[in-house]
Structures are given as structure tokens and as C-alpha cells.
Amino acid sequence: MQLFVYYLIPYFILLGLGATQVNIALVMSLNVLIVMVISLFPIPGGAGGAEIGFSVLFSQFLPTHAQLVIAMIYGV
Numbered sequence: 001m002q003l004f005v006y007y008l009i010p011y012f013i014l015l016g017l018g019a020t021q022v023n024i025a026l027v028m029s030l031n032v033l034i035v036m037v038i039s040l041f042p043i044p045g046g047a048g049g050a051e052i053g054f055s056v057l058f059s060q061f062l063p064t065h066a067q068l069v070i071a072m073i074y075g076v
Contacts (some may be wrong), residue, residue, distance in 0.1 A: 003074075007028045007031045007032055007035075008024075008027075008028065009031075010027055010030075010031050010054070010070075011027040011028065014027065014058065014061050014062065014070065015072050016046055017062060017066050017069065017070060018066075019062055019076065020062045021061075022061055027061075029059075030057045030058065033057070034050060034053045034054055034057065037049075037053060038050050039053055040051065051071040051072070052071075054070070054071050055067050055068070055070070055071040058070060
């Protein structure tokens with residue numbers, strides 16, 4: 001249950017930024033993919049990898065000016 005709620009965080013961030021037509025299953029799948037890839041290729045300090053992957057995969061849901069915001073919120 002804890003991981004389910006953890007993987008739902010990007011969905012609620014997208015809704016909060018005004019994204020429409022967001023599929024909850026797709027958002028959860030993309031978030032799981034990001035977490036799996038980041039754990040396979042550890043970067044010292046973990047800086048940047050998740051944020052770049054997140055902004056690339058979730059760019060289809062948001063306009064350009066909101067993509068940086070969602071990457072920064074996800075990093076927190």
C-alpha cells in the first residue's frame with residue numbers, strides 16, 4: 001500500500017498543475033519505470049537522473065513552462 005501511494009504522487013502533481021486527460025495507470029507505470037532505471041544506474045548523490053527522466057517522460061502531459069516545475073517538485 002505504501003508503494004502504491006508513493007507511485008501516485010506524480011499523478012496528483014500533474015493534476016495540481018492543471019494537466020487534463022491524465023491516465024492514472026500510465027502515470028504510475030512511468031513513475032515505476034523511472035524508479036527502476038534510477039536504481040539500476042546509481043549516480044553519485046542521485047542528482048539529476050530522476051529529474052531528467054521525469055521531465056522527459058512526463059513532458060507529454062504538461063506545457064513547456066510547467067515541465068521544470070514538475071521535475072523540481074518531484075525531486076523534493
